[in-house]
Amino acid sequence: MSRISNIFFWVPNTITALNLVCGSLSVFFAVDGQLGWASVFIFAAALFDFCDGFSARLLKAYSTIGKELDSLADMVSFGLAPAAIVFTMLELTLFGKNQPIQEIEAHWSQWIVLFTCLIIPVAGAFRLAKFNTDDRQSEQFLGMPIPANAIFFASLGLILELGTNAAIVPVILNKYTLLSATFVCSFLMVSELPMFSLKFKNLKLKDNSIRFFFLGTTVLMLIFLQIYALPLIIIWYVLLSVITYLTGKK
Numbered sequence: 001m002s003r004i005s006n007i008f009f010w011v012p013n014t015i016t017a018l019n020l021v022c023g024s025l026s027v028f029f030a031v032d033g034q035l036g037w038a039s040v041f042i043f044a045a046a047l048f049d050f051c052d053g054f055s056a057r058l059l060k061a062y063s064t065i066g067k068e069l070d071s072l073a074d075m076v077s078f079g080l081a082p083a084a085i086v087f088t089m090l091e092l093t094l095f096g097k098n099q100p101i102q103e104i105e106a107h108w109s110q111w112i113v114l115f116t117c118l119i120i121p122v123a124g125a126f127r128l129a130k131f132n133t134d135d136r137q138s139e140q141f142l143g144m145p146i147p148a149n150a151i152f153f154a155s156l157g158l159i160l161e162l163g164t165n166a167a168i169v170p171v172i173l174n175k176y177t178l179l180s181a182t183f184v185c186s187f188l189m190v191s192e193l194p195m196f197s198l199k200f201k202n203l204k205l206k207d208n209s210i211r212f213f214f215l216g217t218t219v220l221m222l223i224f225l226q227i228y229a230l231p232l233i234i235i236w237y238v239l240l241s242v243i244t245y246l247t248g249k250k
Contacts, residue, residue, distance in 0.1 A: 009063060012056040016069050019048035023077025026154075030084035033098030036161030038085050042154035045077035046147050071128045078150035079124030085157045086117040086178055093173045113175060116182055123186035124149065130190070141195040144188035148234050152185060155230030162227055188238060195241035210244050 022045035030038035052070060056062055091098050094110055106114065124146045136142060156172050163169075171177060196210050205212060214237065221229035221236070 009066075011059060012052040013063075013066050013069055015048050015052035015055060016066065016073050019045045019052065019070075019077055020073035022048060023073065023081045026077065026081035027084045030081065030088050030157075031101075033088055035085060035088060035157035038081065038088075039154035039157035039161070042077060042081050042085075042150050045073075045081070046151060049074065049077070049147055067132070071132060074128055074146055075121065075125060078146040079121035079128075082150040082153035083117040083120040085153050086120065086182060087114060089156065089160070089173060090114050090117065090175070090178055093175050093178065113179065116179055119182055119186045120149065120153075123189045127189040140197055143191045143193060144185065144195060144238060146189060148237060149185045149189055152181070152231050152234040155227075155234070156181075158230065159227055165228070168228070193241065194245045195238070196244055210240065214240055 022041045026038045026041035026045065029035075029041065049070070052066075056066060088098055090113060091104070094106070094113065095104070104114075127143055127146050130143070131141075134142065159168060160172060196214075198211055198214075200208055200211065217236065218229075218233050221233055225232065
């Protein structure tokens with residue numbers, strides 16, 4: 001391998017490592033009750049996750065190590081980190097405060113509720129393993145991509161920290177809301193539901209009508225709803241994927 005090829009090899013892997021660092025920081029901040037920072041680092045991890053794949057394609061720096069490293073980083077950033085955010089939100093819901101886990105005084109049923117968040121990384125692990133061994137997902141996804149799962153929960157944390165609408169807080173910090181979201185997102189990750197990819201092979205409208213439509217509506221939602229649009233965008237992505245599947249459009 002030439003020196004330049006060796007440098008190209010390390011570019012996407014370094015970006016993937018930054019994804020992993022951001023995911024790890026998100027976990028640290030989440031267990032400390034800093035949901036805003038935990039959410040920001042998940043969004044940063046998602047940006048690095050996009051950039052590592054883009055750089056690998058641009059530089060033609062594909063490798064088995066890079067593929068495995070990417071999955072391991074995604075497991076932390078988009079599996080464990082959102083679970084840590086949900087754990088803290090459930091803490092706030094049940095006890096009204098964030099505290100060290102060894103100081104939590106809870107009934108056994110409350111412990112079950114708290115540790116329900118672990119379904120997220122388990123489903124995420126199955127999702128990643130399936131993606132790595134399934135050759136049917138070259139042009140579309142089967143099941144919700146694990147970054148979308150993380151962005152959904154990160155957006156809830158961000159709304160709690162930065163949102164100004166007090167009426168939204170009890171909706172998010174609700175045991176049934178959080179448990180329902182956990183089960184639904186986990187199910188979607190391991191499901192066989194076809195979901196469109198946002199990767200553009202060209203810029204032709206005919207070949208990318210769904211992608212352009214989704215991006216256009218996403219921009220409008222962000223303009224009018226601002227931070228409150230973030231979880232709705234993920235829900236819209238799932239619904240649009242279902243509509244696309246049922247109508248047979250691409």
